[in-house]
Amino acid sequence: MSVSDWLLFLLVRSLSLASLPGSIPFSSLQVQPQPDAKMCDQTFLAITFGPCDSCGLNKPLMNIYLKNEPINYCSLCVELMACQGLATGETIHTLKAESESLKTKLEEERAKLHDVELHQVAEKVEALGQFVMKTRRTLKGHGNKVLCMDWCRDKRRIVSSSQDGKVIVWDAYTTNKEHAVTMPCTWVMACAYAPSGCAVACGGLDNKCSVYPLSLDKNENLSAKKKSVAMHTNYLSSCSFTNSDMQILTSSGDGTCALWDVESGQLLQSFHGHSADVLSLNLAPSETGNTFVSGGCDKKANVWDMRSGQNVQSFETHESDINSVKYYPSGDAFATGSDDATCRLYDLRADREVAIYSKESIIFGASSVDFSLSGRLLFAGYNDYTINVWDVLKGTRVAILFGHENRVSTVRVSPDGTAFCSGSWDNTLRSHSQVGCSSGKWWRWRLNGS
């Protein structure tokens, strides 16, 4: 046999070996030195090596979820399990075809109801006059970028977290720092105030969400009472208490959201559906509401039912990562801010995007969005160091706020709507409010040049 024949023989042999079930082409095999499985980002195909939960053989494993429990099956067992679940006649081809036809059908259904644009409906609404906002307080004290902040329900206190690992509780009226906690990790990307005002939750690169009860005793070391609640397999991007101090909702870079019981640290419900990091979540405003919306790097915004874990609606019109999601005050819509430099409004009952807030001159991504109390104004913080204020109904920009010296990472309106606070990579937080007018009538408040 000649050399070329021998090479051909080897090539054919390796190809036929590769097509056997259970064997993986060498390029995608990652053999870990330890036998225990390591969870990787859900964005990458997770391939670890070890004993299969089903057949027990040492093989390359796939990390999948059955009924919200993570399990490790070898690829052969996954195939067998999937085939058992197939209805007669279902193959990959029929499933793909059905998937495509369902997607087109969804688009058609949504398009059918798209009879008018939001700004057309709002044409008759009186335009907002010239807007003047003033920075009232600057909170200085963080040693590094401010990543996240939250208001307390007493409308006065703020908790903020930063890249240097510090979480600080401020009094926004006096700018005094009331508490400070040093986290064991840097990049504390999420923080939240408990509804009672007695605790704060925070987390970040440590993959955990920890709850710190706040004590009135200034000398007490808050880290001593720390309670680890959530455990993810990647960074914590956002956390929020539900209506009580007892439950926390978290979202993570591992692509999942989860609901936890604070007291026991138990996982109550997990939410799978994003195919990349989840960057932000927001709970529906109503007292009885049990849905929340999440947005992630897969450009999707998903609405979830908290009790069943079911993804009830999904929206994918953004062109880049969704950094922030926020419900409209009535709970019927939500806004998103994205790296594609636009903010969009999605209506839940019409099941589609109803407005885009963008300008050709805005080319930097929006990192954070929030509504004013009535929902007429949308405040959005951008990576070009500005905050743009949009008229939600008309789709136009009514004001730009300058002042920060680095990108704005978080924007939150206070619970009573009198002010909003912005945190930035310039290590400061600033609270802003409207330049007041003496009368309360809103149509008279059109400032002529002043």
Add this chain to the structure above:
Amino acid sequence: MSNNSAGGLVSLQKNVKQLRFEAGIRRIKVSQAAADLKTFCLQNAHKDPLLMGVPSSDNPFRPPKSCALF
């Protein structure tokens, strides 16, 4: 997406299930949804301090005066 057929099958099934669910939800017309959004805005506009501004005496964030706040 994955190029491994086993993982692909499971995720395709999940996809189809999810799409079937989403196709079945009830929707209303954008004109009605937009009208409701507009009504909510207008009804609550007078209660919105950031929209209307509050008189300086009530604004907790006004510049601190010479007398102590508390």
